[in-house]
Each structure stands twice: as C-alpha cells, then as structure tokens.
Amino acid sequence: KLGLGWPKGVFEYADEFGIDQVINALNQLHSRFNYDLFKPDPLLTQMVQEGKLGQKSGKGFYEYGAAGAVEFKEIILRKEPPLAWIILNRPQRLNSLTATMMEELSRALDMLWDDRDVRVVIIRGAGDRAFSAGADVTSFSGPLHTYYFFINNRKFQEAVSKIERFPKPVIAAIDGYALGGGLEMALACDFRIATDKSELGQPEIGLGILPGAGGTQRLIKLVGMAKAKELIMLGDRIKAEEAYRIGLVNKVVPKEKFEDEVRSFALRLAQGPPIALTYAKYAINFGTQMPVDLGLMLEAAFFSMAVNTKDAQEGVMAFLTRRRAEFKGE
Known part of the structure; x- marks a missing residue:
C-alpha cells in the first residue's frame, strides 16, 4: 500500500x-x-x-463485504451512515487482542478519519461473551528482549491512542468481558455503554505484570487515583453496575436492549455539529494534559474557530426560529 x-x-x-x-x-x-x-x-x-x-x-483494489462491510482478518468494519461499527472479530478467543487485530483497527480508523458520511464510530466485540478479554497471552510466550518488547508495546499503545485522537466521537459498546487491554481500549473511547451482565477489570497484576496500553494513565481520569490503584493493584473484576457507580461507564442497559440503546445514543451524537464535537473532544482530551491556563487557551482557540463555522450560524438561527438545527460539518 x-x-x-x-x-x-x-x-x-x-x-x-x-x-x-x-x-x-x-x-x-x-x-x-x-x-x-x-x-x-x-x-x-x-x-x-x-x-x-x-x-x-464491493470490490476494487481491496475487497469489501455486503452492506458497506469491509473485510479484514480479525475485525469487521460496517458502515451505516451516519454511524460506523468496528467489530473485534475473534469470538472463539473472547476477542482477545493480537498484533494483527490492532493493525487492522488502526487501518479501519484511518479509513473513517475523514469520511464525511460517518459521524460516530462504535467499537464492539463479536458474539455476546466479551468486548475483549484483553491481549492474547500466548503472545507473551518465549523470550523477547526487553527493547523489542518495549517497541511492540508502544505499537499497541499507539493503536489504542489513535482512538483518543480520532476526530469523531467513539463509543465502546461492552457486552460481556472488558478486561486488561480490552478495558484499556474502552478507556480510550469517548463513551462506554455496557450491558448489565458485563464485567470490567485490569487483571494484569495476576500475571506478574501491569497494564501496558494506557490503563495506568486513563483509568485515573475516570475513577480517581485511589480507585484506579485498587483496580490495578488488586486486579479484581467489577460488575457493570459498580462500574457505573464509580464513573467507569456512562450507561448500563439490559442485554436485550443493548444494540438499540447504543444505536440511539450514537444517533443523538451524530445529530450534533461535527466540527464543534471534534474541538470539544480535543479540548477535553488534551487540554487536561497541560496546566489549566494553557488548557483554557486551547479551549478559547477552539471556541473562536467553532464560532466562525456555518454550523454555528445554523445553530443560532435554529435557536431563534425554534426549530431543530441541521448541522452539516461546515
């Protein structure tokens, strides 16, 4: 390529x-x-x-499946404008993460990056047992020099971080286990919606290691340092309701209503102004990584750019005329 x-x-x-x-x-x-x-x-x-x-x-330089589904080896990309679904497709292994899957995830995000037909991306696991149970532990077998393990881990981190940098809202739709690297992927998403049967956790400590794809950094921002240390250092799994109570997930829904609830939430987001949503995501994700004064300057810069969009004009006119705004990302 x-x-x-x-x-x-x-x-x-x-x-x-x-x-x-x-x-x-x-x-x-x-x-x-x-x-x-x-x-x-x-x-x-x-x-x-x-x-x-x-x-x-359905076919060109690459092959594509029916109904806007792009064929990969370990994921499925399905477009349903204004939504796109990225499905982690190793249900026989609880959608455990491999180097191939992470490379394909990265490529799928690239394909959707500036696709104006897609306003919201949803990541979920195939089947009804797991979002992802984490990294495939068989990849840890055999000796590997510390340097090369570091390089490989950074590639894994970069694929997860691309979700955080992605310019559109990303939802983690969790049905079942979200453990280890699977939870870390969900942490990089903007929203997490879980079924009432789901379990979440960072169990790496039980393998003699620690989270390696952002868990030590992103979990703190959602649940606070004390709870993050408890989840990471004890390695306990928690139920979806407890995850909601501590702020780890945004919503808990009945399993039978899961896909409808996720789609409804995503469509609400898709009705918003795409440019302002991007600016808001970046101001939150990256403004909080710097001193407050610099974060406020970043917010002001994004605000001034958003004010000068056609969407902002549409929003004001819709408010004044008491109608629903129709944002076009302009």
Missing part, C-alpha cells in the same frame, strides 16, 4: 472515490491538457469493465 504519508493509501482513496470516477476525472484532465500522463491506465479501464468500482461495488 502506497501511503505517501497520507491518512490512507492511494488505492484506498481510489476505492472510496470510485474507480469509474477516477477514470472520468483523468479523461477530463487529458481532454483539457492533452498530456499522456493523464490517460487512464488500462488496468483501471479493465477494473471498470469487470465491475470493480471500489467500495460501492
């Missing part, structure tokens, strides 16, 4: 734009400038003739 330092590779952009549209654009450029450089490559023409138009046809 030729990324060229862009959020996506050129082939992914072509699939998203449409191979037929790429050919049309090249033909227009060739007609205007008469440069052979703009002649469509025969491969593109052949792909269109074979019906390989990209995401809209």
Whole structure:
C-alpha cells in the first residue's frame, strides 16, 4: 500500500472515490491538457469493465463485504451512515487482542478519519461473551528482549491512542468481558455503554505484570487515583453496575436492549455539529494534559474557530426560529 504519508493509501482513496470516477476525472484532465500522463491506465479501464468500482461495488483494489462491510482478518468494519461499527472479530478467543487485530483497527480508523458520511464510530466485540478479554497471552510466550518488547508495546499503545485522537466521537459498546487491554481500549473511547451482565477489570497484576496500553494513565481520569490503584493493584473484576457507580461507564442497559440503546445514543451524537464535537473532544482530551491556563487557551482557540463555522450560524438561527438545527460539518 502506497501511503505517501497520507491518512490512507492511494488505492484506498481510489476505492472510496470510485474507480469509474477516477477514470472520468483523468479523461477530463487529458481532454483539457492533452498530456499522456493523464490517460487512464488500462488496468483501471479493465477494473471498470469487470465491475470493480471500489467500495460501492464491493470490490476494487481491496475487497469489501455486503452492506458497506469491509473485510479484514480479525475485525469487521460496517458502515451505516451516519454511524460506523468496528467489530473485534475473534469470538472463539473472547476477542482477545493480537498484533494483527490492532493493525487492522488502526487501518479501519484511518479509513473513517475523514469520511464525511460517518459521524460516530462504535467499537464492539463479536458474539455476546466479551468486548475483549484483553491481549492474547500466548503472545507473551518465549523470550523477547526487553527493547523489542518495549517497541511492540508502544505499537499497541499507539493503536489504542489513535482512538483518543480520532476526530469523531467513539463509543465502546461492552457486552460481556472488558478486561486488561480490552478495558484499556474502552478507556480510550469517548463513551462506554455496557450491558448489565458485563464485567470490567485490569487483571494484569495476576500475571506478574501491569497494564501496558494506557490503563495506568486513563483509568485515573475516570475513577480517581485511589480507585484506579485498587483496580490495578488488586486486579479484581467489577460488575457493570459498580462500574457505573464509580464513573467507569456512562450507561448500563439490559442485554436485550443493548444494540438499540447504543444505536440511539450514537444517533443523538451524530445529530450534533461535527466540527464543534471534534474541538470539544480535543479540548477535553488534551487540554487536561497541560496546566489549566494553557488548557483554557486551547479551549478559547477552539471556541473562536467553532464560532466562525456555518454550523454555528445554523445553530443560532435554529435557536431563534425554534426549530431543530441541521448541522452539516461546515
């Protein structure tokens, strides 16, 4: 994949734009400038003739499943504009996390990063037993030099941190276990909704290790230092209701209403102004990592940028005319 330092590779952009549209654009450029450089490559023409138009046809440079589902090895990406679902797809292993899964998660987020059809992303586990039971412990087997373990762990951390940096709201939909690295992934999300049968925890201490994907940093911000130390140093699992009581999850819902409740919450978010939501997320996530005065300056900068958007004008007009605002992300 030729990324060229862009959020996506050129082939992914072509699939998203449409191979037929790429050919049309090249033909227009060739007609205007008469440069052979703009002649469509025969491969593109052949792909269109074979019906390989990209995401809209299910196949282009990459293969895509039905109904907007992109096929990966260990995750599923399903688009339902204005929502997108990233499904951790190792139910036989309680959706335990592997290097492959984390790389695919990172790639899926890149694909959705500037997709204007998607306003909210939901991460959930396949099946009804686990969001994710944590890192696949078989990956710890065998000797590994401390340096290389450090490098591999940083890659894991970067994939999780990409959720925190993602410019749109991300919801962790937890049905079952969210343990270890699975909980750490959920901590990086903006919201956590759990079924009443779920259990959450950081049990790494029982393996003689500690959380390695942000648990020691993000858990404190949600539940406070004392409770974070208790969860990490004792390694106990807690029920969903207790997680709600201490502020670890936003909502606890009955299992039978789980998907409807998650979708309803996500659609409410999707009705909001996309640009202001991004600014608010960044001001909260990163403004709290600096002294208050600098955090307030960051907030003021984002506020001044939000005020000058068309969405802000729409919001004011909707308020004055007593109607629901229709935000377009402009």
